[in-house]
Amino acid sequence: MPPAAKAKPRPVAPPLPPAAASGVRCWLAKSEPSVFSIDDLARVKKTAWEGVRNYQARNHMRDDMKIGDAVLFYHSNATPPGIVGLARVASAPYPDATQFDRKSEYHDPKATKDAPRWFLVDLAFVEKFPNPVSLEALRADPELTGMLVVKKAHRPSVQPVDPRHLLRVADVAGSAHARAMVGG
DNA sequence: GCCAACGTTGGC
DNA sequence: GCCAACGTTGGC
Numbered sequence: 001m002p003p004a005a006k007a008k009p010r011p012v013a014p015p016l017p018p019a020a021a022s023g024v025r026c027w028l029a030k031s032e033p034s035v036f037s038i039d040d041l042a043r044v045k046k047t048a049w050e051g052v053r054n055y056q057a058r059n060h061m062r063d064d065m066k067i068g069d070a071v072l073f074y075h076s077n078a079t080p081p082g083i084v085g086l087a088r089v090a091s092a093p094y095p096d097a098t099q100f101d102r103k104s105e106y107h108d109p110k111a112t113k114d115a116p117r118w119f120l121v122d123l124a125f126v127e128k129f130p131n132p133v134s135l136e137a138l139r140a141d142p143e144l145t146g147m148l149v150v151k152k153a154h155r156p157s158v159q160p161v162d163p164r165h166l167l168r169v170a171d172v173a174g175s176a177h178a179r180a181m182v183g184g
Numbered sequence: 185g186c187c188a189a190c191g192t193t194g195g196c
Numbered sequence: 197g198c199c200a201a202c203g204t205t206g207g208c
Contacts, residue, residue, distance in 0.1 A: 030206090054191075054205095076206055135207080153189040155205055 022183035026166040038085040057158035062119035082134035091122035129173035
């Protein structure tokens with residue numbers, strides 16, 4: 001029996017959106033462009049998605065995200081707020097180093113290296129959309145009804161996205177790569 | 185800057 | 197386990 005089979009089962013996770021035909025899951029990650037924008041991601045190509053301090057968002061990164069998953073890149077506290085590009089998950093989950101760094105604004109005194117509290121994945125740049133989709137436009141699109149990001153005060157900064165919603169956003173945004181990543 | 189809508193913390 | 201106080205997110 002593989003060791004994993006002996007692991008204590010975690011509480012049942014909330015239902016995920018249906019997997020796309022490819023098995024790739026879809027997500028949305030928020031970032032304030034004044035802190036880290038899609039242009040920053042385009043420049044560095046890949047980054048550790050550090051500083052997430054919300055348990056739901058952490059659980060998505062630690063438990064559910066797989067290498068190759070598609071991630072919509074959302075600018076919050078922006079003018080206008082909205083989805084501006086596409087990234088992909090580029091690592092397995094690992095502890096967020098900033099939780100151990102006393103000088104970091106993300107330092108968590110309750111976290112230890114033996115018992116890390118915060119996990120992250122790396123995100124890699126895929127594309128900046130030719131036509132970003134504002135929050136206002138997301139809300140106005142009947143095909144995007146139910147998308148978490150349009151719900152008032154839906155806070156987790158990493159959240160699941162229905163692949164159909166991702167493909168719709170990608171079409172409106174003029175994406176060149178989403179269909180190849182997600183299928184459909 | 186305002187403030188609604190959260191999530192977290194800690195006293196009890 | 198309850199819940200008031202507090203802190204944060206994020207649109208506006």
